[in-house]
Amino acid sequence: MRKRGKLLQVLSCKFGLYYDCREVSLNQAFSRRPPTTTQNLSLIDDIMISSFDPACTWWLIALWLLLMLALAAWTYRRLHAHVQTSYRLLMLGLEVALILLGLILLAQPLRTVKRPEPGSFRIAVLADQSLSMNTQDGNQTESRRQILTRLLNREVTPLQRLSAQGRLDVHGFADDCQPVIYDGNTPLLEPLPGRTPLGPTLRQFLNQDVAAPLGAVLMMSDGRSNAGEPTMEVAKLYRTSGIPVSCVGIGQAGAARDLKVQAAADAILAQRDDDFTVSAVVSSAYTTPQTVTVSLQEHGVILSTQEITVPPGQSANVTFTHKTPVAGHHTYAFRIDPPADDSRPDNDLDFISVNVQEPPAFHILYLGGGLDWEWRFLNIYAQSNDQINIAAIIKTGPESFFLAGIPEEPGQPLKAFPSDTAFYDNYDAVILDSRATAMFNDEAVASLRAFVENKGGGILLRGPVDALPAPLRDILPVQDVQPLRATRETRPIVSRDFIFARDLAGTLRSAQGIFLPAGTLVRPAIGLKRAARPALTLPGLPEGQGVLLAGMGFGAGRCAYLGLESTWRWRLSATSGQLAHETFWNLILVWLSETSKPRVKMHGSGAKAGLGEEMRLDLDVLGDDFRPAPDARITALIQTPDGQTREIALAPADEVIGRYEAAYYPTVAGEHRVDYDIRLPASRLTRTTSFVARPIGVEAENTAFNEELLRDLARVTGGRYYTPEEFLAQGHSLPLSPLLPMREETRPLASSWLLVVLFCSSALIFWWLRRRIGLK
Known part of the structure; x- marks a missing residue:
């Protein structure tokens, strides 16, 4: 039986068929653990020879085989004295090939084709939309988010081929996970607030109770995981469940070459028409001194500039003096012009809030x-x-x-x-x-x-x-x-x-x-x-x-x-x-x-928040009778520094009557203007305030590409690791779970066009050689 199975493997491979092709990593080869009993399927069909349907009885086929082999041997010996050895060996090989092809025609082996049932399983595509994906790695013309947008375009060949095999569930994730919205073929990948919990995000899809089973997971990320349970602990659950997780690493590894600016204080107080000073700290991760220009700006207008030299691996302070005749909250920006190879353009800008006061009126x-x-x-x-x-x-x-x-x-x-x-x-x-x-x-x-x-x-x-x-x-x-x-x-x-x-x-x-x-x-x-x-x-x-x-x-x-x-x-x-x-x-x-209360009290005026961190939009509203209003309808229209707008509805607070609240997570650094529309039963009020989002917080502290985590995740779960270029070329052949429902098709091997081509080619070459040496 062993010899027969080996023969069938040789036959199937000889005729261009795939027989249970598998990949074995070096870690598995040298591992002391016993081999697993299940193996991941590829999107390429799993093909093997399952049985035979002979054209006649086996003893007649064996007799024919012996006769053909004896005839081939007799012909080889008969031509020994008349034909060169090379010609005789070539003709012998062709005769054996024709005999084997004839044997296949007589034995009629049947091949079984196994492939996943199209549409019977899901392929989860997880796109990292956290703030760290805004990073533009050094010497790159695209940010990580722009690369991700290009990979998820519906016209990309790998996605088209994957969608033909199983149902694609494309989700973006950060603190929360939500379906990706497309504008035609282009995904709309706005930055999502909060941290990046890779482990909990994977667990969420593993625990989903839906009709179609999960066949594979494709994660596109920079590998920054800063919340929730460890990613590799969840990877063990995926390995136990037999679901491979393939990863596309988006980012560039290498030593940090970075200049960053940070305000020395979050906010300061100043008096109208009086001079005040604002300070910032410029830090360098370069190994050589860097000369950089620092500018103080308000609403994009440059107010003052200074040129400083930052020692290697150290910091330098810069101070500006300014005054304004306008009272209220002012947001000033510190901006540096970094070298061309700066690895993190996102921290070249920081903000400070100045509350310019005047005597109370x-x-x-x-x-x-x-x-x-x-x-x-x-x-x-x-x-x-x-x-x-x-x-x-x-x-x-x-x-x-x-x-x-x-x-x-x-x-x-x-x-x-x-x-x-x-x-x-x-x-x-x-x-x-x-x-x-x-x-x-x-x-x-x-x-x-x-x-x-x-x-x-x-x-x-x-x-x-x-x-x-x-x-x-x-x-x-x-x-x-x-x-x-x-x-x-x-x-x-x-x-x-x-x-x-x-x-x-x-x-x-x-x-x-x-x-x-x-x-x-x-x-x-x-x-x-x-x-x-x-x-x-x-x-x-x-x-x-x-x-x-x-x-x-x-x-x-x-x-x-x-x-x-x-x-x-x-x-x-x-x-x-x-x-x-x-x-x-x-x-x-x-x-x-001095006891008079404003009709609308805005708690977040002039507040500071880190990118991706929660900013509370809380209001205390008095109604038309100056009592706390329990029946107001309030919306906040937020204008971000990049010119976009977002509308948020405020909900009544549970603990305080007349208080309305909502949470907002800024994703763009700078001054955010908030216009409140307050609708009461008999009146309508409008108020305007602002707050500052700064490039601080967990997502901004470390944006280094974590390739090792993504490679380990793919290795442990049985998936594959791709670079963006490799995914575009090879991403259509994702490893799949072996537990997926399969569809089997049995076909005779003799119906293969490859068999016909080989038989005709061998016969024509054999006839040509015989004619060349003068034989009929």
Whole structure:
């Protein structure tokens, strides 16, 4: 039986057939482990001789064979004296060949062809879309991602032939794994955020429960695995399951030749119109000194440049001085012009965020029942103070209003005090003349109360309190007031804490401080509410009486009552009176305004994030009633530094009402602008902010090509390792799992065209030789 099997192998190989061709690595040859019982199939058909269907009985075939061999031997001996030895040997060989071919025709061997059932299995193609694939290796004209895009083009021959054998599942992976989207024949391989877990990605496909079994895996990667379980541990599972993993290594090995720049700090604070300095560190991995130009840029515009020399294997510092008249978050870029053989162009750019500050400004709204001197001098005071902005709505007639700092729509004059809560969005505090409240409707009263109670705004009431609506009396810190006139000049007592605690110089308590001229009309409080505290009182009266200024907290905001009508007189009294007037109003308005909450609070403004790392897009939103909004619909439109846009929907947070959140993973370094569209049931808000993505993080720390890991993965699982060029030439013959369903076809060997060609060729050559030596 052994001899017969050996003969069949020789016959099948002789006639151009493939008999269970296998590859044995040196590691397997010298391994002490016993050989495995299963072997991987190739996409080339597995062909062998299985049986015979002889044309006659075997004893007749054996008799014919002996007769033919005897005739060949007799012919060789008969021509011994007449024909040269070379001719006789050649003719003998041709006779034997014809006898063997005739034997095949008589024995009729049957060949069995085994091949995987087309479409009955899957071939998983895993494309590495992590940020390390953005690397452009030294002396290469394409980045790793561009090479990957070329390999996955549907017009590439290996993919076309693989898809004819099994169903191709092409997935891109980084932290997550998702199907690759094609635009025609070209794959859209955008960088995916997060780290690169090669092991968990392979395990995900091994554990998939789908109808079509997994026949092979083709991984295209640079071999950087920085998360999850070790890749080789999962490779052992693939070997046990009999599924080969072939790898295409994308990258270039070699010693690092790199210059990189890194900002010395993530962010700094600066003042508007003042000089500030930003610093960066340039590091070299070269073995020779490198001279490089470093530039400071904003929005692609070069602001300044410096040329420095970096010693081999060391670092050098560079510092720029700059200033700007524009307050807010600014993103500045440090860029270097590296040598041509720099291996990592991705770290030639870094960013720093500069928060340019200006003195805080408070927006105050004055609601008056008539034009008076108090308003006029308050307006003069605000115009001389850059931190205080006062707008006004003052009733001047039955159907007329005086407006200051508030735009009026043409042809639509204001006919009533505002009743919409949205009107108070941009204000921190309100000065309310109680005489104006008589013209407030219910909606106006409710909006003003919501401004204090929910938004955290401040309100200062002045004037008589008898006509105040009940909702506004609730927020009044005094029980009632009593109008009086000062009989002589009086200096009220200023509390050292509470509202005037910031008067560290004692301006209001000094001899040149505030005073009440004789005949001044005042309205001291008659009793305070439990939470109220006095800040300014008349001297010589029992505790709780004669209070001219009292305040308390109410809801999220603050409220105060001022029983003075003519603080403007201080400004006219003497040189020091102007200082006392400004100090008095500065301290009151700052105290009222500092609890005001923005309608939209953006937590990520000016934040810094590493490439591929999570960036939180979190907002706190107040609704139309200034309460946390549970029913807002928010989308964020992100504009990346490379000009692309991405829209993300924010979801309500579980733990905080009115907070909306989403996660974003930047894949491009630079300033990302975020435009928020906030839709509420009765209004719509828009906000804009920005954050900076820097080339830092796990994916940017080490982008060296890890060829060894990919080769080990292919070797252990029984797959093959390809370079990109080898895959384009040979990638159509991937090793397949031996456990795949096979289709067998049995055909007679005599029907092979190769057999016919060999028989006819041998017969013609044999006839030609006989004619050449003169035989018939």
